Amino acid sequence: xxxxxxxxxxxxxxxxxxxxxxxxxxxxxxxxxxxxxxxxxxxxxxxxxxxxxxxxxxxxxxxxxxxxxxxxxxxxxxxxxxxxxxxxxxxxxxxxxxxxxxxxxxxxxxxxxxxxxxxxxxxxxxxxxxxxxxxxxxxxxxxxxxxxxxxxxxxxxxxxxxxxxxxxxxxxxxxxxxxxxxxxxxxxxxxxxxxxxxxxxxxxxxxxxxxxxxxxxxxxxxxxxxxxxxxxxxxxxxxxxxxxxxxxxxxxxxxxxxxxxxxxxxxxxxxxxxxxxxxxxxxxxxxxxxxxxxxxxxxxxxxxxxxxxxxxxxxxxxxxxxxxxxxxxxxxxxxxxxxxxxxxxxxxxxxxxxxxxxxxxxxxxxxxxxxxxxxxxxxxxxxxxxxxxxxxxxxxxxxxxxxxxxxxxxxxxxxxxxxxxxxxxxxxxxxxxxxxxxxxxxxxxxxxxxxxxxxxxxxxxxxxxxxxxxxxxxxxxxxxxxxxxxxxxxxxxxxxxxxxxxxxxxxxxxxxxxxxxxxxxxxxxxxxxxxxxxxxxxxxxxxxxxxxxxxxxxxxxxxxxxxxxxxxxxxxxxxxxxxxxxxxxxxxxxxxxxxxxxxxxxxxxxxxxxxxxxxxxxxxxxxxxxxxxxxxxxxxxxxxxxxxxxxxxxxxxxxxxxxxxxxxxxxxxxxxxxxxxxxxxxxxxxxxxxxxxxxxxxxxxxxxxxxxxxxxxxxxxxxxxxxxxxxxxxxxxxxxxxxxxxxxxxxxxxxxxxxxxxxxxxxxxxxx
Amino acid sequence: xxxxxxxxxxxxxxxxxxxxxxxxxxxxxxxxxxxxxxxxxxxxxxxxxxxxxxxxxxxxxxxxxxxxx
Ligand code: SF4
Ligand code: SF4
Ligand code: SF4
Ligand SMILES: [Zn+2]
Numbered sequence: 001x002x003x004x005x006x007x008x009x010x011x012x013x014x015x016x017x018x019x020x021x022x023x024x025x026x027x028x029x030x031x032x033x034x035x036x037x038x039x040x041x042x043x044x045x046x047x048x049x050x051x052x053x054x055x056x057x058x059x060x061x062x063x064x065x066x067x068x069x070x071x072x073x074x075x076x077x078x079x080x081x082x083x084x085x086x087x088x089x090x091x092x093x094x095x096x097x098x099x100x101x102x103x104x105x106x107x108x109x110x111x112x113x114x115x116x117x118x119x120x121x122x123x124x125x126x127x128x129x130x131x132x133x134x135x136x137x138x139x140x141x142x143x144x145x146x147x148x149x150x151x152x153x154x155x156x157x158x159x160x161x162x163x164x165x166x167x168x169x170x171x172x173x174x175x176x177x178x179x180x181x182x183x184x185x186x187x188x189x190x191x192x193x194x195x196x197x198x199x200x201x202x203x204x205x206x207x208x209x210x211x212x213x214x215x216x217x218x219x220x221x222x223x224x225x226x227x228x229x230x231x232x233x234x235x236x237x238x239x240x241x242x243x244x245x246x247x248x249x250x251x252x253x254x255x256x257x258x259x260x261x262x263x264x265x266x267x268x269x270x271x272x273x274x275x276x277x278x279x280x281x282x283x284x285x286x287x288x289x290x291x292x293x294x295x296x297x298x299x300x301x302x303x304x305x306x307x308x309x310x311x312x313x314x315x316x317x318x319x320x321x322x323x324x325x326x327x328x329x330x331x332x333x334x335x336x337x338x339x340x341x342x343x344x345x346x347x348x349x350x351x352x353x354x355x356x357x358x359x360x361x362x363x364x365x366x367x368x369x370x371x372x373x374x375x376x377x378x379x380x381x382x383x384x385x386x387x388x389x390x391x392x393x394x395x396x397x398x399x400x401x402x403x404x405x406x407x408x409x410x411x412x413x414x415x416x417x418x419x420x421x422x423x424x425x426x427x428x429x430x431x432x433x434x435x436x437x438x439x440x441x442x443x444x445x446x447x448x449x450x451x452x453x454x455x456x457x458x459x460x461x462x463x464x465x466x467x468x469x470x471x472x473x474x475x476x477x478x479x480x481x482x483x484x485x486x487x488x489x490x491x492x493x494x495x496x497x498x499x500x501x502x503x504x505x506x507x508x509x510x511x512x513x514x515x516x517x518x519x520x521x522x523x524x525x526x527x528x529x530x531x532x533x534x535x536x537x538x539x540x541x542x543x544x545x546x547x548x549x550x551x552x553x554x555x556x557x558x559x560x561x562x563x564x565x566x567x568x569x570x571x572x573x574x575x576x577x578x579x580x581x582x583x584x585x586x587x588x589x590x591x592x593x594x595x596x597x598x599x600x601x602x603x604x605x606x607x608x609x610x611x612x613x614x615x616x617x618x619x620x621x622x623x624x625x626x627x628x629x630x631x632x633x634x635x636x637x638x639x640x641x642x643x644x645x646x647x648x649x650x651x652x653x654x655x656x657x658x659x660x661x662x663x664x665x666x667x668x669x670x671x672x673x674x675x676x677x678x679x680x681x682x683x684x685x686x687x688x689x690x691x692x693x694x695x696x697x698x699x700x701x702x703x704x705x706x707x708x709x710x711x712x713x714x715x716x717x718x719x720x721x722x723x724x725x726x727x728x729x730x731x732x733x734x735x736x737x738x739x740x741x742x743x744x745x746x747x748x749x750x751x752x753x754x755x756x757x758x759x760x761x762x763x764x765x766x767x768x
Numbered sequence: 769x770x771x772x773x774x775x776x777x778x779x780x781x782x783x784x785x786x787x788x789x790x791x792x793x794x795x796x797x798x799x800x801x802x803x804x805x806x807x808x809x810x811x812x813x814x815x816x817x818x819x820x821x822x823x824x825x826x827x828x829x830x831x832x833x834x835x836x837x
Contacts, residue, residue: 350836393835394799700824721817722783730780732818741818759823760831761798763816 023274026244035310061091114197116144118229121246144200198230361586383472425455431500436656545616686750782810
């Protein structure tokens with residue numbers, strides 16, 4: 001990611017855009033923040049918000065004509081917030097809390113002719129910027145037409161306060177000035193820059209023709225002269241218009257004095273559109289709370305209640321759904337910034353690595369986001385970059401990649417024509433996880449397919465390479481895919497019948513030249529098998545896997561199959577193209593085990609009934625637990641009458657590892673009648689352990705086979721430690737990079753495992 | 769370089785040599801970093817004990833730190 005890519009990505013996420021009220025406010029008062037403070041009765045903090053942005057809050061806060069109000073999002077679900085009356089409440093019960101700083105004096109002779117509210121604002125802003133202004137009015141007081149218009153809403157002392165404020169910032173105030181055209185003409189000489197406030201200055205006194213006013217800069221045709229305020233066309237008088245014009249003019253005048261562009265970057269000045277996206281669905285309606293006494297304004301209680309109706313407009317739509325973004329407390333805009341910074345680190349700790357490796361690459365956020373923010377793409381590309389530059393932490397994906405290699409190796413991989421045939425029109429591709437989870441079901445579904453499809457249906461036990469892709473291992477991934485394509489080619493390019501949505505997505509995206517079909521769509525077109533388990537009476541909640549997000553046809557076939565077999569099903573609260581990942585996607589659960597668990601819980605929590613139905617092996621593996629009953633659809637169709645698909649135990653990492661190899665060995669002998677190959681001697685070691693130890697091994701990503709290897713090595717060499725007190729043994733073995741340790745004890749015809757652990761630190765090679 | 773000691777009295781004995789373990793300096797390495805630590809080792813055959821709490825505690829911490837460098 002380079003800086004321009006970062007900027008482009010950041011611009012997609014509108015979470016930091018102004019809420020509707022602030023954007024519509026000509027001076028961008030943080031009304032959302034104000035509402036939050038008022039709702040909590042934090043009056044000082046509320047006042048600070050006004051002091052920070054408003055000129056003379058004691059005046060403007062009391063009488064703002066709230067042009068923001070029609071834009072308030074609350075209007076969709078009730079009435080818009082009474083922002084003006086709430087500001088009035090705030091300034092009536094607080095004094096000034098915060099005084100914006102005054103910059104060092106920079107010189108320049110500045111005059112403001114007319115002391116209406118726009119002139120006052122211009123004089124205030126310029127004086128604060130270090131350009132003390134001379135504010136000149138023919139009237140005996142400040143405010144132009146304002147005091148007359150506002151009447152009792154403005155106590156007279158607020159103008160005294162305003163005067164004191166202006167003087168505090170170094171402004172000079174001349175009241176009761178006698179102004180004629182000649183005097184004004186002399187001002188053109190005397191001052192470098194002049195603002196004319198049309199609310200208080202008589203245009204007839206201009207010594208030049210006023211001409212047109214530039215709407216962006218408020219510059220008049222006369223050099224160094226600016227004008228604004230007063231009544232706009234036939235619109236009613238607006239005090240906020242005065243404030244906006246005064247502020248706008250002050251910025252132009254400051255730029256004029258600096259000799260820089262008057263027009264650059266002024267799009268967000270004044271009321272402007274916002275790209276903020278706020279979903280109001282599900283928020284209860286609420287009507288406006290009005291003041292019982294309109295003259296006195298809100299009571300404390302009324303103000304609190306009205307402010308509490310604010311829905312604090314923001315987006316965070318993706319964060320509301322995604323366990324990963326919630327876990328790291330980021331929204332995509334902040335997330336990509338962190339990723340960018342992480343990648344820029346040359347020396348030091350790249351502390352965002354784990355975050356980058358924890359995204360499930362599921363694309364849910366992209367579907368949710370109004371601007372399709374591609375978090376998955378960013379995390380994926382960053383992983384590829386980390387691998388390419390040698391910055392990928394070796395342990396992050398080692399286990400999953402090891403399992404992939406094993407699945408592709410001779411222990412598990414198999415590609416054969418249907419027994420008794422020499423050509424294949426189809427090739428059944430169950431995928432690595434389904435083969436490991438339900439080998440019996442895979443076998444029965446294969447047999448079924450061979451009975452119902454013509455032209456020969458081969459079997460292909462392998463892996464699509466998704467783990468390599470998710471891990472950012474581009475080279476490895478393309479090797480896996482090209483080997484796979486070669487093998488399929490050698491079979492005569494049959495059509496792959498793919499059971500797993502992840503494989504299907506991988507082939508669709510990266511091997512478009514392969515002919516592929518979804519197993520579900522194939523089954524949906526065939527006469528379905530007789531169901532051999534007790535179909536539940538209450539509906540099962542269907543959980544779509546995240547990788548079926550863009551597979552509408554697959555999702556439809558699954559539902560159609562359920563209907564045909566009479567399996568009652570219902571939908572999740574969030575599914576289909578919005579489905580969550582179960583924690584397997586993107587190798588989330590390997591790079592971040594606790595988060596994987598949370599993702600699975602979140603997905604399971606979308607159920608609308610007690611029992612669930614998955615059609616991805618990993619979804620079921622991750623969601624099924626002591627409390628959740630979850631079936632796999634293939635297991636329902638081809639159920640082993642002895643095993644209830646809803647309550648079959650979780651298989652686990654070691655179980656899947658074992659079963660993949662056993663499936664190959666078994667099918668080779670049952671279907672193709674090959675002589676059984678002898679398996680590695682360590683596999684013959686019988687190992688018993690408590691469930692607790694099984695869980696511990698899973699958590700530590702250690703396979704039972706790793707433990708068998710340690711024990712085999714220890715027992716054949718005699719190199720182990722021994723604890724005479726309890727008869728246990730402790731030994732280690734390092735097949736490749738990781739050193740595994742097993743604490744065990746000999747038992748009748750095998751061993752009892754008491755613990756297993758591993759480390760990647762290398763010990764000196766012991767010379768035995 | 770200073771040596772951290774993780775040597776602690778232990779009931780484990782080397783089975784092959786029938787010896788109690790004794791503290792000894794060991795050079796452990798990971799990703800181009802070298803650490804001198806003291807661990808319990810068989811004085812006869814140099815079998816090094818990495819106890820579970822070390823492997824899943826301090827050692828893991830350091831491994832992950834180095835991986836993020
Ligand atoms: S609901 Fe609150 S944050 Fe949203 S536009 Fe209205 S005042 Fe602003
Ligand atoms: S886990 Fe999925 S929804 Fe969450 S950020 Fe990653 S791709 Fe987006
Ligand atoms: S959905 Fe997420 S990424 Fe998209 S704008 Fe909202 S917060 Fe940003
Ligand atoms: Zn020894």
